[in-house]
Amino acid sequence: xxxxxxxxxxxxxxxxxxxxxxxxxxxxxxxxxxxxxxxxxxxxxxxxxxxxxxxxxxxxxxxxxxxxxxxxxxxxxxxxxxxxxxxxxxxxxxxxxxxxxxxxxxxxxxxxxxxxxxxxxxxx
Numbered sequence: 001x002x003x004x005x006x007x008x009x010x011x012x013x014x015x016x017x018x019x020x021x022x023x024x025x026x027x028x029x030x031x032x033x034x035x036x037x038x039x040x041x042x043x044x045x046x047x048x049x050x051x052x053x054x055x056x057x058x059x060x061x062x063x064x065x066x067x068x069x070x071x072x073x074x075x076x077x078x079x080x081x082x083x084x085x086x087x088x089x090x091x092x093x094x095x096x097x098x099x100x101x102x103x104x105x106x107x108x109x110x111x112x113x114x115x116x117x118x119x120x121x122x123x124x
Contacts, residue, residue, distance in 0.1 A: 001026050002024075002025065002026035002027060002098065002112075002113045003023075003024075003025040003026055003113075004022055004023070004024055004025075004096040004097070004098060004113055004114065004115035005022065005023040005025075005096075005115055005116070006020060006021065006022050006094065006095070006096045006115040006116065006117060006118040007020070007021045007023075007118060008020040008021050008118060009094060009118030009119045009120045010119075010120070010121070011121045011122075011123065012086055012120075012121070012122055013122070013123070013124050014086060014087060014088060014122055014123075014124055015085060015086065016086050016122070017082070017083060017084045017085075017086065018083045018086065018120060019080055019081065019082050019083070020036065020080065020081040020083070020094055020096075020118060020120075021078055021079070021080055022034070022036075022078065022079040022080075022081075022096030022115060023076075023077075023078055024077040024078065024079060024096075024098070025077075027053075027077070027098075027100075030053040030054060031053065031054050031100065031101055032053050032054075032098050032099060032100050032101065032102060033050055033051070033052055033053070033098065033099050033102030033103050033104060033105065033106030033109075034050065034051060034053060034072075034079050034096070034097070034098040034099075034106065035047065035048070035049050035050025035051060035059070035070060035079070035096075035097060035098075035104070035106055035107055036048045036049050036050070036070065036079075036081045036094055036095070036096060036097070037094070037095045037097050037107070037111070038090075038092035038093065038094045038095070038120075039092055039093055039095070040089075040091060040092040040093075043092075046061060046063070046092075047059070047061060047106070047107025047108055047109075048060070048061050048063075048064050048068065048081070048094070048107070049061070049064060049068055049069075049070040049081060049107065050070070050104045050105070050106045050107035051070050051071075051072060051079070051104050052102075052103035052104045053072065054103070055103060057103055057104040058070055058104050059104040059105065059106075059107045059108075061107065063089075064083075064090075067083065067084050067085045067086075068081060068082065068083050068084070069081070069082040069084075070082075079096065081094070083120070086120075086122045087122060088122050088123060089122075090120060090122050091120060091121050091122050091123070092120060093117040093118065093119055093120075094117065094118050094119075094120050095114055095115055095116075095117045095118075096114070096115040097111035097113060097114050097115070098111055098112065098113045099111045099112040099113070100112060
């Protein structure tokens with residue numbers, strides 16, 4: 001049973017930084033796409049950043065390119081999202097999501113598995 005557990009959300013001022021973590025359990029091998037989606041009230045869900053555990057490729061949406069960085073600890077499988085230069089429009093619930101036999105293009109697709117989400121609020 002695959003489980004994804006996010007942590008690290010919170011309140012931060014504009015221009016600040018946060019790091020989200022996603023603890024991953026249940027995948028039998030490194031052959032999946034994993035990443036971060038977000039959804040703000042009244043807006044569509046957006047694939048923010050994803051990576052391929054098989055090939056190492058990464059994807060960033062235009063809205064976060066250059067400010068966010070996704071990484072993975074190979075020894076534990078934990079996936080991180082370092083968010084810098086945060087803006088009020090980054091405010092959303094952030095979800096970790098994954099899918100077997102997928103690449104970083106997961107961000108443009110439909111995940112199989114979802115975490116419970118963590119709130120990120122950027123406000124002064």
